[in-house]
Amino acid sequence: MSRFFYSLILTLLMPLVWLYLYGLRGRKNPGYRRYFKERFGFSHATGDIILHCASVGEVLATAPLIKALLIDTSEYRLVVTTNTPTGREQIDTLFNKEIASGRVNVCYMPFDLPLSQRRFVRRSQAKTLAIIETELWPNLLHQAKCARLNTLVINARLSAKSAQGYARVAPLTRAILTDIDVLACHHHDDGQRFIDLGLAPHKLQVTGSIKFDIQVTDAQQAQAKSVKESLNQSPIWIAGSTHPGEPELLVAAHQQLRETLPDAVLIIAPRHPEQFDKVAQLLTQMKVSFSRRSEGAHQGEAVLLADTLGELTMLYGAADVAFIGGSLVTRGGHNPLEACAHGVAVLSGEHTFNFDHVYPALIQHGGARYVNKHSLTNELFTLLQDQEARQNMGQKGLEVVKQNQGAIARTLSLFKGAS
Structure with a gap:
């Protein structure tokens, strides 16, 4: 009935x-x-x-x-x-x-x-x-x-x-x-x-x-290295799977970061294709220089807009630090293991209830950290300035992936x- x-x-x-x-x-x-x-x-x-x-x-x-x-x-x-x-x-x-x-x-x-x-x-x-x-x-x-x-x-x-x-x-x-x-x-x-x-x-x-069984292919590693080189090996952080309400916070944090790290590059990857142009409009309104991944050429702009499909796992490998979207707003977060599989340090907002089977182990073992809109810039600056700390953090995240x-x-x- x-x-x-x-x-x-x-x-x-x-x-x-x-x-x-x-x-x-x-x-x-x-x-x-x-x-x-x-x-x-x-x-x-x-x-x-x-x-x-x-x-x-x-x-x-x-x-x-x-x-x-x-x-x-x-x-x-x-x-x-x-x-x-x-x-x-x-x-x-x-x-x-x-x-x-x-x-x-x-x-x-x-x-x-x-x-x-x-x-x-x-x-x-x-x-x-x-x-x-x-x-x-x-x-x-x-x-x-x-x-x-x-x-x-x-x-x-x-x-x-x-x-x-x-x-x-x-x-x-x-x-x-x-x-x-x-x-x-x-x-x-x-x-x-x-x-x-x-x-x-x-x-x-x-x-x-099964999300722990992710494997990074040789082709993805090679392509990630190529992207990193095209960004002049600058301090690079990526914000993956962002949702409405997050890009303005992330871009503002990036603007603050560039006051002390002027060569820093943000790769921003909206979760849904219909958000690509909206994020581009936001970047224009905030007077931030950016290039589009779909257009290929990056000439030192502050932001690379990842407006392509199927490349996010690879792009995580091009970054020094990864922020996982859907977590500064109450969307429940997205999968951090794609970044961890590359050995990349992970930051996330506190709204991660969709991945409460993943984050506790990452946080406990030091492979990820929680941030909010106020602490994001400081955490980014600390990690991007300390290669040993972020590599250690990325290694711990990779160990959690392998152990599970x-x-x-x-x-x-x-x-x-x-x-």
């Missing part, structure tokens, strides 16, 4: 959802209007495994697992789904060869309407549904079970705050958890929260986070058990 009322409410809201995605978001980013039929389950993507990655962050974190699945056996064909155009573009970029060969198909995950999900699941011809983190859509999971797919939730995390939200709709939450065959989570604390909400204990596996690796191997075993 709870699923029925959920579906009814969602159906009634669909005109507003359509207006928001196709109208408002589609006007800013035409990618939201392309392949719109797929959002109602009209997809031609087929494969053995449906792997759902909500957006760019999940795609990047899951890419090593996808590669491992493709290497592990030549039999797997994957349907990789996402919710956003940028997520889809990232899949197309990372797996263009596999898409061309037919081993990977990509499409949008449909709206969570019963008929749309049933149509999608049946057309996919899949045997397994794997959901990354906590994209727990009731009708998707239910239709997958009705079609006798094995249902996995991998890399799952559940904060105390999120658990409270699920508890408010307890009947629907229990129905969702009933339709899951295996739930693989980051930590025992996450697992206990799922059990408290109604997950059967025998369905729980603690595998750790292995989740991909443990997750692969779940797919073998499901096949």
Whole structure:
């Protein structure tokens, strides 16, 4: 009954959802209007495994697992789904060869309407549904079970705050958890929260986070070195995955920093493409010289605007210090491990609840520090002036990454058990 009322409410809201995605978001980013039929389950993507990655962050974190699945056996064909155009573009970029060969198909995950999900699941011809983190859509999971797919939730995390939200709709939450065959989570604390909400204990596996299994390639290292050289090896710091409300604080901090370190360069990488031009306008208004990464040439400007897709992990390697965005505002932060994998010292605002499975270890071992808008400039100045201190900090962050690796191997075993 709870699923029925959920579906009814969602159906009634669909005109507003359509207006928001196709109208408002589609006007800013035409990618939201392309392949719109797929959002109602009209997809031609087929494969053995449906792997759902909500957006760019999940795609990047899951890419090593996808590669491992493709290497592990030549039999797997994957349907990789996402919710956003940028997520889809990232899949197309990372797996263009596999898409061309037919081993990977990509499409949008449909709206969570019963008929749309049933149509999608049946057309996919899949045997397994794997959901990354906590994209727990009731009708998707239910239709997958009705079609006798094995249902996995991998890399799952559940904060105390999120658990409270699920508890408010307890009947629907229990129905969702009933339709899951295996739930693989980051930590025992996450697992206990799922059990408290109604997950059967025998369905729980603690595998750790696949985000720790990030590997920096030789090509990324070489490209990062080239970027660093193009910036004249100046003191460089990067602000990655910034959200509205942060760029003005970060640029102001950079202006203060350049009063004592006049050659310092800031690489600023907005989280979403629709913010590229807005940050460019802000830089112009603040009378800060900048170049665009997409235009290639940097002639000593104070800021490099990273207005490209798929390069953030590499760009972290070009910096001496990395600030991780979404954390000076209440967005919950973003993944610091991409910077740590390069051995780069990490700074973050205090709003990191989306990565509360990562930051405690980094902070405890000295691989990252919390800052606020008042202390950011001083922390930057201290680290950029002290090469030994920042290298020591970066090394400790890299050690945390290495100590927590292995989740991909443990997750692969779940797919073998499901096949």
